[in-house]
Amino acid sequence: MESKPDLSQRDGHDLVLALDFGGTKLAAAVVDLSAEEIVGAIIKKTTPVAEGAKGTLAAMIDCGQQALAECGFATEVQAVGVSFGGPVSTDRRQVLRSNHVADWDGIPLADEIKGAFGLPAAMDNDGNAAALGEWWFGGHRQFDNLIYVQTSTGAGGGFIFGRKLYRGSGLAGEFGHYIVDVNGPQCSCGRRGCLESVCSGWAIARDGRRALAEDSASCPALAQLSGNNPAAVNAAAVFEACRKGDPACQTIVRSALNALAMLVVNLITLNDPQVVVMGGGLTRSWDMFERFFLPVVQEQMHPFFRGRCQVSHSVLNGKELLLGAALLTQEK
Ligand SMILES: [Zn+2]
Secondary structure, eight states, X not given: OOSSOOOSSOOSOOEEEEEEEOSSEEEEEXXXXXXXXXXXXXEEEEOOGGGHHHHHHHHHXXXXXXXXXXXXXXXXXXXXXXXXXXXXXXXXXXXOOOSSSTTOTTOOHHHHHHHHHTSOEEEEEHHHHHHHHHHHHTTOTTOSOEXXXXXXXXXXXXXXXXXXXXXXXXXXXXXXXXXXXXXXXXXXXXXXXXXXXXXXXXXXXXXXXXXXXXXXXXOHHHHHHTTTOGGGOOHHHHHHHHHTTOHHHHHHHHXXXXXXXXXXXXXXXXXXXXXXXXXXXXXXXXXXXXXXXXXXXHHHSOGGGTTTSEEEEOOSTTXXXXXXXHHHTTOO
């Protein structure tokens, strides 16, 4: 973004189709950038992981067509914005990789979408799209510098510096692979101890499964919530068991959110943002963040930054991805 999205010079509708390619779900909606709202329904589908990139693309095109049909203004839609759950090329036309769905490497997704809908298409990874959406639509546009940190199935985020996305040479903001413990667990990237291997939906679920399998007496609430079945354990169940007082689950959650707090403290020290916004599925258990994350951030934050940088959480309930994808079409 050169300065900020120019939303003042438009009258009537300013409609963009937004597509969100997630590792577990696909979503499409038409966004009215002037009215600052989603028009019509958000169309969602489970990502058809077994069908690879080709099947996923076809399913998403179908979602997009449905969203257009249901918005009532399909002929007025001017562009398509795409959020992709994985790294994209520096020119943001090709996918580099998906860790969840096979065969995405090198797919020219922006041009595929442009061809499918007959409209110009802009694309970026989900961390950058969400950072943009959060900054503009999440009540933070008065700030010039924002960092968005997302923890959901995986972990990631993005930087808004000087009122625009900062991408480095294309891959800036890959917070999920910031190493928090060199001797830590195996990460999906092949290394050890990345944030994502310690604090993400899959990492917390893994630790919960292990606790249940190795010592179910240390996690009676988790045993009850999962029917004593390690395969049924997910991060939400570990959080709930933590609330109910399971010692093993409290250790897991404390350790995961402590690592996330260290990342955030270091990001603040390195970048001096005005606000850090925490988003993604794990933050829906914000009570856990208030207990195990915010106190560590405040305790560990360098004194220079205390009271200078806010740490808050997203209020967009997952819509930051679609809203941010729509804003990608407005970048100059
Ligand atoms: Zn990694």
